[in-house]
Amino acid sequence: MFWKKKNDEAMKEDQGASPKTIEDLLLQLKKSPDFSHYQHLSDTFQCWISFFSSLVNVESIHRDILPFLYKGNIRSLSDIQEQIPIEKIERTNDLKLIQSKLMEGCLIIQEKESSPKSLIVPTVLREGRQVQQPEIETSIIGPKEAFVESLDTNISLLRKRIPIPQFTVEQSRVGKVSNTRVCLTYIKGIANEENVNTVRQRLQDLEVDHLFDASTLSLNISDNNGSPFPQFIDTERPDRTAAALFEGKIALLIDGSPNSLILPTNVVEYFLASDDYYTSWYFATAYRLLRLFAVAFSVFSSAIYVAILTYHYQLIPIDLLGSLITSRSVVTFSPMAEAIVLELMIELLREAGARLPTKVGQTIGIVGGIVIGTASVQAGFTSNVLLILVAMSALAAFTTPNYRMASAIRLLRFPIIVAAQFLGLLGVALCFAFFVSHLLKLTSLGRPFIEPIYPLRISDLRDSFIRFPFTMQSERPMFLRPNDTLRYNKERVKQKAGKREPDIDE
Amino acid sequence: MQQNRINETHQVSPVNAFFIVTGSQIVVNILKFQSVVTEDAEQDAWISVLLMGLGTLLVMWCILRLLNNEQNYGQPDLFSIHKRFFGSWIGNLLNLAIILYEALGAILYLRAYIEILNVWLFPRLSPLGFAAIFSLLIWTVVIGGFRTITGAFFLNFIYLLPLYFINTFIFSDAHFSNLLPMADHSMADLSNSLIKASSCFLGFESILFYYPFIKRPKLAVKWCYFGLLNTTYTYLLLTIQGLVYFNIGELRTLVWPVLTFWKSIHFPLVDRFEYIGIIYWLTVLIPNVSLGAWIVSRGVKQIAPVIKQKYALVAFLLILTAVCAIMQSRPQIEWINALISHIGFYLVFVYIPFLLIWQWLLKIKEGKSQ
Incomplete structure (x- = not known):
């Protein structure tokens, strides 16, 4: 194939661009201002030292490596290797290794500039961000450390x-x-x-x-x-x-x-917060169920509103119908247009909040939430009831602890709203069925994604919708097929707990 | 034999037999069940239902025996059994007939549901449009293989659990005296009711097709029976519920008594429960039509291995959509329904025992020739 050949040639050229000798490499690197390459001269020994001053902590080089090179008893590279109090010093001729180590922030010591025979000395890297508190997955109880970039x-x-x-x-x-x-x-x-x-x-x-x-x-x-x-x-x-x-x-x-x-x-884990494991199991379960309810609410509430008001007003009890009619009477749009406008507004607020600097973001939230909300109702853009539903479903969507899952859930509601406009509640059900059939097929690393539900694993259900007490969770999740299935010995827990007291005050 | 075995990653665990068996019995006909079954036996219909339930247990015994014996000879499903028993030609002809039966069944499920939608929810819903969207949904399920279909059956069972509690609403309006006088009908009436009830009990025979997809089939046996018992219990409950809630004269005038009963249920935010119920029934429809489509497309592949199952599936779904659009009048649907339930009745109660005997005869013949 012609295009393939061309591709191959391009690949060859690409390889040709990488330096072939150590001199090429050094020549290429010398163009960068942050690359230090100089000859070290002392009475007994001379060598070439090169490193990236932007990568390494220069202070530590001056303190821990360079002073040793001036010592009188150093005459060769192997002397350096023995004398410098740094572990894992490598000797190599391999150009590729030298190149990659240099890029990682190691110090290279050569005897001659043209020879690839060199020492690779690991250094202290420039420090990145300190370990800080988690900002996305905050918790009230529990450890307050988050990963950093290093x-x-x-x-x-x-x-x-x-x-x-x-x-x-x-x-x-x-x-x-x-x-x-x-x-x-x-x-x-x-x-x-x-x-x-x-x-x-x-x-x-x-x-x-x-x-x-x-x-x-x-x-x-x-x-x-x-x-x-x-x-x-x-x-x-x-x-x-x-x-x-x-x-x-x-x-x-x-x-x-x-x-x-x-x-x-599996799918349930996306709705578990780390707080769940630091509180008593009643509260953990209650909040978990609340979160799962929130997911259902945020996906379906506005779609069901659209479906019912467009097709199935018979479903609404007669007492509620009055207040719905009064709130809808001034609105000129169809329920679907109304819902889409409000949902878009909330999405706009969220996106603006995410992109703006924190201080401005808060102001925008207040302006958006209060001013635009009430104004749009008064202007007859939307009804009061829908405003409540949409605001609540937006809140509900943010209860999902995992951000990527939360955004997936927020976007799911748009196709469902459109389906509700075309086929009413039937459309909602069809759309839901599509998502469920997708979830049924989904796997994570080849393991079924909606695992504790289907295939049904009773033992895994103990840490899904309901968080059972830790004493009852003696097994590791079955869907992982762990090598060692038991967390601890269940019998021993029972022994330690002792027999139940036979009677009051005995 | 070895290459015929289904890969374990495509198989489902034995307990799923319960969900599939009970799920494939409770389909759209259940909504009509009460008026159909009480037509002849009236207040004694529950006896017929009970007998029918026991009958299905017997048939299940035959099926499991047949399939279990067949494991020694080849793949234990009806298509392979036909080929082995009657040779390639006649076997494939029978397979074709079976495929037609299953295809008609799937089409009927969908068409009957569209009819309910037309009557209760959307009078102007076009069967073509809905069938097209629904076929797409079925395609997404079946393309995932038998495991996905089983998942749909399982979820269907979970979704239906709340409906078991709906029956408690009946107590305030129940007239248990409607059940009296007991045992007041002739055997003829009872057996008529029994035959009419059979249309609602059919569906469990599809285990003839998916049996090789069950892991450790010996363990699945009890779940198959439990599935049948669950269905029998449901229908028995439904019969009695229909009898104590409506009187016989009223039941005769109703087409879908279950929906009429749901209509009387009120929740704080839902004034007419039957709307929710009908839409809920979509979850019953999905796995059953999927299973039908899966069986049909698999059968086509068994007859002509050249055709890949996924292409056969698409062809079947196109036919499904077209036929649903063509069938317009209620008499047509009724006619096909009657046809299917007759064929099904004989298939289950005559043909399957016949196959078991035939297998036994073949075994004797084999023993003699050796």
């Missing part, structure tokens, strides 16, 4: 929570150009090997040129790219990630992303 910090956040040698971190590189570090983490012995292999395979097969965030990776390696629903959870909470690892899931950490990716997941 991969090593993120791993340390996890290691602190999982202090066992079985906690495995496998590093791989993703992205043809960016070569981003991606770490596959799981607990050996708990996580299912098959799942781990699938993830490893998908990372290897991934064809992208760059990778910035966990959500991009999630979109790229998910089972069904065309689905509106996310199939892997991205979370900024280390405690949530660690909890998932303890369950036997797999977490992916991406360099430069303040989110980890948890996989595989």
Whole structure:
């Protein structure tokens, strides 16, 4: 094929552009102002030192590495390797390794400028953002740490929570150009090997040129790219990630992303907040059910309003009909136009709130919510009842703890509103059936997505709609097929709790 | 034999047999059930229903026995059984007949539902438009394979659970004296009612087609029986409910007594429950039409392996849409309904036992030849 050949040639040229010798490389890099390359001269020894001053912490180089080079007993590279109190110094001739290490912020020491024989000295990197409080998945109780952009910090956040040698971190590189570090983490012995292999395979097969965030990776390696629903959870909470690892899931950490990716997941997990595990199970269950109700409400409320007012006014009890008529009597639009206008308005507010700086965003929220809302009712654009419904459904949509799931749910209501206009409640039901049939087919890492519901797994239902007390959750989720299914020994819990008291005051 | 086996990733666990069996029995006809079954046996109709329920258990025993025996010879489904018993030619002819029966069944389900929609909800809803959208929905379900269809059956069961509680609304208006005098009808009346009730009990025989898709079929046996018992219980409850809520004369004038009963239920925000109920019935329709479409397309593939199942599915859905649009008048629908229930009755109570005997004869013949 002609075009393919052309492609191949382009690829060859591309490879040709990468430097072939160390001199080429240095020549290319010297053009950048942040690249330091100079000859070090002392009485006994001379060498060439190169590093990126923008990547490394220069202070630490001056303090920890350079002074040792001036010592009298240094005569060769191997002397340096022995003398500098830094671990993991490598000696290499490999140009590619030198190049990639240089780009990561290592220090390169050469004896001669033209020879690739060199030492690679790891350095302290410039520090990124400090570990801060979670901003997206806030919780009232529980740990207040969030992942940051630095991969090593993120791993340390996890290691602190999982202090066992079985906690495995496998590093791989993703992205043809960016070569981003991606770490596959799981607990050996708990996580299912098959799942781990699938993830490893998908990372290897991934064809992208760059990778910035966990959500991009999630979109790229998910089972069904065309689905509106996310199939892997991205979370900024280390405690949530660690909890998932303890369950036997797999977490992916991406360099430069303040989110980890948890996989595989099922649909119910998107509606669980970390607070649920830090409060008593009555409250946790109540709020969980509230959240699930909120999802149903936010998807269906305005569509049902449209359907009922357009076709099925017989459904409305006679006492309610009066107040509905009075609120609708001034409105000139059809229920569907009215609903679409209001929904769009709310979406606009949300989008503006997300894009604007925080301080301005709050003002916009107040202006939008109060001024536009009341004004549109008074102007006869919308009815009072619908305003309440839409505002409540917007609120309800934000109760979903996972942002990507929340946005999927918010967008779902538009097709349903349109369907309600055409076929009334039947349209709503048809649209719902379409989504359900899609969900039935959806898989996450090859595991069924709506798992505790279908295929029905009673034991997994214990931590889905209702959060049973921890003493009753002695098994890990079945859909993960964990190697070790038991969290702890159920019998021992019973023994420790002792027998029930035989009678009052005995 | 080995290559015939269904891949385990496409199979479903044994407990799902319960949901499929009971789900495929309770379809659109249930809405008419009370007036159909009480036509002859009147207040004693519940005896007929009970007998019919027991009859289905017997047939299920025959089916399971037939399929279980067949596992030794080849794939345990009706298409393969036909081919093995009667040779390729006659077997395929019988398969074609079975496909036609299943196709007509699926079409009838959809057409009957559209009729209800036309009468109760949208008088001007075009059958063509609705059937087209619905076919698209069926396509999305069936394309996911048997697991997805099973999922639809399972969800259908879950959705229907609240409707079991709706019956409690009946107590305030129930006249239990309507059930008296008991056992007042001749055997002829009872058996007439029994035959008429059979149209509502049909559907469970589709296990003949999806049996190879059940993991560890030995464990599924009890779930199949539980499914039938659940259906029998539902119909028994419905019969008694119809009898105590309406009187016989009223039942004769009603076409869909269940809907009329729902009409009397009021909720704080829902004044007419039958609207919700009819739309709810969509969830019953989806898995059943999907299963029909799946069986038909699978059958086509069994007869002519050249045709891929997905293309056969599309062809069937086009036919489904077209036929739904063509069938306009109520007498046509009634005629097909009567035809289907007659064929189904003989298929279940005569043909399946015959197949079991034939299998036994074949086994004896085989034993002699060895």
